[in-house]
């Protein structure tokens with residue numbers, strides 16, 4: 001019997017759902033749709049099943065990388081602030097639909113597994129992946145094994161505390177978490193604090209927001225910094241300092257050989273994100289500095305993780 005190697009990957013995001021068909025070497029075909037947020041908890045797995053069928057092949061196994069927090073024992077997305085409904089079952093509806101093994105993992109944990117099998121982490125035993133996106137998260141391979149934690153949500157690096165006395169409040173309610181400074185959604189809050197006592201007259205940022213810093217977005221900040229606007233450059237440098245502390249915390253805790261970086265904020269601004277981390281990290285390190293680079297898998301890193309997860313199920 002010929003072994004069926006139609007591995008299927010699913011990347012569940014708050015904004016988009018992506019599915020792919022692939023083999024041991026690459027993604028063969030992929031699809032993306034806006035996430036169904038209107039049809040209750042059953043709408044999401046129904047949408048995924050339809051998208052998988054549109055790939056045109058019988059899956060051998062399905063690996064899912066998803067926004068969290070997850071309930072991995074139930075194979076479901078748990079109580080997430082990203083949906084109006086709680087507890088979205090994923091594994092059992094897909095198993096019922098396709099009658100193949102299905103496994104779900106937190107998206108960043110999936111991503112680092114993808115990096116390990118398909119990307120820059122091949123052959124490495126200690127590897128870390130960081131996503132700088134709407135949120136900020138990470139995944140780790142430790143001594144050759146994916147780090148999962150008791151509920152499958154380790155390591156939540158976005159919620160490492162940089163300053164407990166900070167006035168910045170994280171989406172989780174805590175003060176001074178790394179994500180509250182540097183994620184795409186929160187970066188404008190940090191920028192407003194940084195710019196509070198600066199004279200912005202004549203600068204590009206104030207022009208872009210029509211005089212109202214409440215309208216500032218992280219895209220505007222990076223766009224203005226690319227045009228060398230001095231206030232935006234200042235913000236990008238300060239954000240880079242906070243990221244350097246966060247990356248140093250990872251190195252000191254996990255001692256990886258390599259850290260790869262992905263997520264929309266980093267993928268759209270690779271030099272402005274990774275440059276300041278490389279320049280600022282050394283003064284916070286006790287462990288030997290690892291290589292730090294953008295993921296070569298780009299925006300597909302979670303899909304590659306899904307393929308790698310599916311492959312291990314067969």
Ligand SMILES: [Zn+2]
Pocket residue numbers: 158159170171172173174177179
């Ligand atoms: Zn937090």
